[in-house]
Amino acid sequence: MRILLYRGDGVIEPWARDFAAALPHAETVVWRENMSLASQPPCDYAVVWAPTPQLLDQLAHVKAIFLMGAGVDALLKFGDALPHVPIVRLGDAGMAEQMAEYVAYATLRYFRRFDDYEQQARQGIWNPLETRRRKADFTVGVLGLGKLGMPVLRTLRQLGFPVRGWSRSPKDVPGVPCFAGMDELGDFLSGTQVLVCMLPLTPETTNLLDRAHLSQLPEGAYVINVARGALLAEPDLLALIRAGHIAGATLDVFRNEPLPAPHPFWNEPRITITPHISALTLREEAVRQIAAKIGKLERGEAIDDIVDRARGY
Structure with a gap:
């Protein structure tokens, strides 16, 4: 068995070592830019993250393509150029717990006014502030109820926040x-004090959080995005924050990453920025998961997490 490995960030050697240990009977092939495998036997499986167009020819010969993360948009963007083989996204692999921790922190930070206390501390001000409202009146809405969204919902509920999805x-x-479907999105937003975006990026969800939809949130609402930057119309969010309709935001993902230095988000104190770290892939767990699925496929057994290309996730 031959397994093709590729990461767009070039950090591939630790993955190669782990796969060699997890599948000692398999040969791991690390693909690099402008590398040709024409003179070698075809690979049986590919494990990739953020592949380049040059890799697509190699993917046409494999039995399945495994992703090193939960998101699939970096691969599905190639559309019909993708070979018609199963695409398998990573399951939880430790990401759900991290995501729930991040969202709980961001929600509590805003609810308890720790963001305001941080501003006061930088100015040397000692001033206890009134609480924003009762927790019972502080409804958190989770946009996206998949494998990552549901643990976030449960964690917020355990903290005592009213939740909706x-x-x-x-x-x-x-x-x-x-709530479900576009017909019920307005009702969902209108009763949401903190909006947590957990949606996959698809053609239907791109720019879903635009001025029209963000304006349906109650005045003073807060936005947390840990999904994909292109779900959010960034100029619209900034305008609504500056107008006072949106109180602020915690953003971990952006349309362009790293976030460019001139981006106005950097200079908006009501926006908290983190560098796409809300849920990092745990490599050892991911390798174990992928290796187990390869084993099942080799035995003719069914596996979970196969991407539905029509739905985009």
Whole structure:
């Protein structure tokens, strides 16, 4: 068995070592830019992250393409140029717990006014502030109820926040008001004090959080985006923050990463920026998961997390 490995950031050697240990009977092939494998036997599987167009020819010969993360947009952007083989996204692999921790911190930081205390501390001000509101009146809405969104919802609920959820298709979560489809998005937003975006990036969700939809949030609402930067119309969010309709935001993902130095988000004190770290892939767990799925495929068994190309996730 031959396994093709590639990462767009070039950090591939630790993955190669781990796959060699997890699948000692397999040969791992690290693909690099402008590398040709025409004279070598075809690879059986590919494990990739943020592939380049030059890699597509190699992917046409594999039995399945595994991703080193949960997001699939970096691969699906190639559209019909992608070979018609199964694409398998990474399951949890430790990301759900990290994502829940990040969102809980961002929510509590705003609810308890720690952002304001940080500003006061920088100015040497000692001034206890009134609480923003009762927790019972501080509804958090989770946009996207998948494998990462559901743990976030449960964590916020355990902290005592009223929660609600929205997804493209109907979901039934006991004790949680759930909304589905574009017809119910407005109702979901209008009752959400903190909006947490967990959606996959698809043609339908690109720029979903634009001025029209963000304006449906109550005045003084807060936005947390840990999904994909292109879900959010950045100029619209900035305008609504400056107008006072949106109180602020914690953003971990951006349309262009790294976030360019001239970007106005850097100079907006009501926006907290982190460098796409809300949920980092745990390599050892990811390798174990992918190796186990390869084993199942070799035995003719079914596996989870195969991407539905029509839905985009």
